[in-house]
Amino acid sequence: MQGIIGPGNVAPDIIGATGTPDRGTIMHTLDQLNAMPPDAFAATLDGVFEYAPWVAEAAARRRPFASVTALHEALMATVHDAPADRCLGFLRSHPALSAIALTDLTLTAASRTEQAGLAMSGLDDQIAQFEPACSSYETRFGFPFIVCVRRQTPRFVLRGLQRRLINTPDQERAAALVEIGHITRLRLVDRVHGPGMPPTSGHLSAHVLDTVRGKPAEGIRIEVWREGVLIQQAVTNQDGRTDVPLWAGAPLRIGRYELRFDVQDYCSGWPDGNDAPSSNPISSNPISLNPISSDPPGTHPTGPDPPDIDPPWHDVIPIRFGVAEPEGRYHVPLLLGGFSFTTYRGS
Incomplete structure (x- = not known):
């Protein structure tokens, strides 16, 4: 439900x-x-x-x-x-x-x-x-x-x-x-x-990086779902972040959560590779979610920039996770590639 x-x-x-x-x-x-x-x-x-x-x-x-x-x-x-x-x-x-x-x-x-x-x-x-x-x-x-x-x-x-x-x-x-x-x-x-307030609030935030063009992804709509209920939504700004945290000022209830990143319109505007670097300018150490590929050299998902195709490879990217610390800080970056994405729990 x-x-x-x-x-x-x-x-x-x-x-x-x-x-x-x-x-x-x-x-x-x-x-x-x-x-x-x-x-x-x-x-x-x-x-x-x-x-x-x-x-x-x-x-x-x-x-x-x-x-x-x-x-x-x-x-x-x-x-x-x-x-x-x-x-x-x-x-x-x-x-x-x-x-x-x-x-x-x-x-x-x-x-x-x-x-x-x-x-x-x-x-x-x-x-x-x-x-x-x-x-x-x-x-x-x-x-x-x-x-x-x-x-x-x-x-x-x-x-x-x-x-x-x-x-x-x-x-x-x-x-x-x-x-x-x-x-x-x-x-x-x-x-x-007064001074020394006890911790009672959790924090949830997100950040979207376009690894194809090497810049923050602006205009991505993010929905926060908690066990089947939509509790918040926001759109990324020019820094690839939301103007305010997705959650703050109250405990982040223990439970199962899902962030839905609506990237379809953003990916529809990707270049054909003529004005973007062919290599990934943003490096990180998260665990990659890319599937193992047997594509021949030159066609691997991490290779050249994706063509401007319709519909694009990505539409809505769901990231599901559990919250066990109601007063904890949860930061969920999304590193968006041409045919892949990477995420991890940040700070």
């Missing part, structure tokens, strides 16, 4: 989960938090940790904080240092992850926005596996399945659920706290700004 982006070139499944604060959220500086009375400090951070005001109340006694990262570490240390029964109660207070849970009137605004932004309908035929797996999980461990949905696609949320079902109770309590760390870090940066 495939979807198309809506107005503003943003996929429906990322609305409300892009790292932008809710409209009612007031941003505070770290200096302001450090200077607040303890009760005001706790009230400002209310909701960062689900139904657990005691976390911020305890962290207030550790001020001042030199960075937002240090603030988050202190909040998480409070949870880790809590007695086992209090920590278990904290885990149990988290809402279940399901379409049914979205109708729960006690669901916090942050949880509602995060779960709605996941778009579980993207699981298609696998959606029927999700509710029973969540029920089995809660029966086995005594608390709901907890995952930072802003960092994963629906398919990888389900995959993680299935993998974590085999954990021991101790392993799973640790795994749940790691996910709470991710959840609360994103919620915190939605509310607090």
Whole structure:
């Protein structure tokens, strides 16, 4: 099943989960938090940790904080240092992850926005596996399945659920706290700004080089697809890059991606070889995607420039890859040859 982006070139499944604060959220500086009375400090951070005001109340006694990262570490240390029964109660207070849970009137605004932004309908035929797996999980461990949905696609949320079902109770309590760390870090940066911000955003960019003429390729339309949903599109400029990154300012969800480079019109204008060099002026060290050829000398794909043919050899070039680091940098260059292309993960 495939979807198309809506107005503003943003996929429906990322609305409300892009790292932008809710409209009612007031941003505070770290200096302001450090200077607040303890009760005001706790009230400002209310909701960062689900139904657990005691976390911020305890962290207030550790001020001042030199960075937002240090603030988050202190909040998480409070949870880790809590007695086992209090920590278990904290885990149990988290809402279940399901379409049914979205109708729960006690669901916090942050949880509602995060779960709605996941778009579980993207699981298609696998959606029927999700509710029973969540029920089995809660029966086995005594608390709901907890995952930072802003960092994963629906398919990888389900995959993680299935993998974590085999954990021991101790392993799973640790795994749940790691996910709470991710959840609360994103919620915190939605509310607090200051020095030492923790990393919460991924980066995806691309670059197209015309190795036939030895220059950047301008005017190439690039589409970004994530598991069947078009989430972004852009056109390369005179430098062969897009004016802004293909993705920035939010986690790059764990999942499968595809960049589609529409090069057909660009290749239709290639010269017949009279005004372009016969050798490749751009060198690199990526793994070549050229097939092994048995063509005789003088006709190998890396030889003379391609003739101006219609239709051209290339049309849309898809490059598929997996994202495992939501806060990582992914750069995907495309080195476009006459009858070949090369790609790799750059920086």
